[in-house]
Amino acid sequence: xxxxxxxxxxxxxxxxxxxxxxxxxxxxTSAMDFDENTDEDVEVFDDVEVIDNEEIADEEDVIDEExxxxxxxxxxxxxxxxxxxxxxxTMEAYSSWKEGNITDSEFLANxxxxxxxxxxxxxxxxxxxxxxxxxxxxxxxMPAVFPVAVIAAPVLGAVLNHAVNDSYNKxxxxxxxxxxxxxxxxxxxxxxxxxxxxxxxxxxxxxxQEHEYNMLKKHDDKVTSSLKNLYDSI
Numbered sequence: 598x599x600x601x602x603x604x605x606x607x608x609x610x611x612x613x614x615x616x617x618x619x620x621x622x623x624x625x626t627s628a629m630d631f632d633e634n635t636d637e638d639v640e641v642f643d644d645v646e647v648i649d650n651e652e653i654a655d656e657e658d659v660i661d662e663e664x665x666x667x668x669x670x671x672x673x674x675x676x677x678x679x680x681x682x683x684x685x686x687t688m689e690a691y692s693s694w695k696e697g698n699i700t701d702s703e704f705l706a707n708x709x710x711x712x713x714x715x716x717x718x719x720x721x722x723x724x725x726x727x728x729x730x731x732x733x734x735x736x737x738x739m740p741a742v743f744p745v746a747v748i749a750a751p752v753l754g755a756v757l758n759h760a761v762n763d764s765y766n767k768x769x770x771x772x773x774x775x776x777x778x779x780x781x782x783x784x785x786x787x788x789x790x791x792x793x794x795x796x797x798x799x800x801x802x803x804x805x806q807e808h809e810y811n812m813l814k815k816h817d818d819k820v821t822s823s824l825k826n827l828y829d830s831i
Contacts, residue, residue, distance in 0.1 A: 598753065603683060604760040606691045607726065607747055608768040610708065613701060614679035615728035615743035622676050622796070623732065669782060670746045671712060677741075677796070678789040679728075682712040683749040683757055716750040723748040723781050724761055724772040725788070732799060737806065739799040744788035746781065747772075 749757035775781035
């Protein structure tokens with residue numbers, strides 16, 4: 598198999614996965630917009646470290662002695678983290694996607710479905726790729742890292758290793774290779790928790806800024822209304 602094509606597949610698929618996931622998070626955040634009409638006091642945390650540090654510590658203390666499967670990796674992704682399987686079938690789907698024969702959604706659905714195949718059950722190693730994206734809202738920006746766990750079917754394990762070692766691909770140059778899926782699983786889980794924690798901080802800043810803006814706007818509206826009433830009474 599063409600090693601350069603495998604490298605391109607990992608880069609393109611990983612970036613697409615992270616981009617889609619970021620858009621999904623932003624859409625869910627927009628759907629939870631702060632209600633500017635509420636008269637109730639809203640508690641806004643200056644620092645979410647109080648509520649998140651213990652959770653991260655608890656999660657990092659969990660060590661699973663069993664060999665992890667692709668299903669295990671997929672189950673902890675949540676709203677951060679992606680799993681990519683490299684096989685002859687997913688490479689074929691990649692070719693179809695590049696040629697415009699299938700959509701982004703169909704391509705990603707194919708990858709997710711193929712991870713359930715028996716050919717991945719014998720996988721014992723893989724790589725983890727950090728994909729950078731940037732959240733931006735209300736004048737606040739936040740760089741975020743979406744960890745992507747890349748697992749190759751056993752027959753393609755050597756090809757994956759060559760793709761990482763020989764590639765000039767910027768994405769793969771940042772990849773970390775794992776000879777054990779157990780170690781990779783633990784690092785993947787920690788990376789997801791770290792990204793979720795950083796996003797929680799970003800979200801807290803958004804809520805605080807939006808709350809302050811809405812309160813200021815409400816005050817300005819009252820002043821404007823009072824001035825108008827005064828003008829009308831003259």
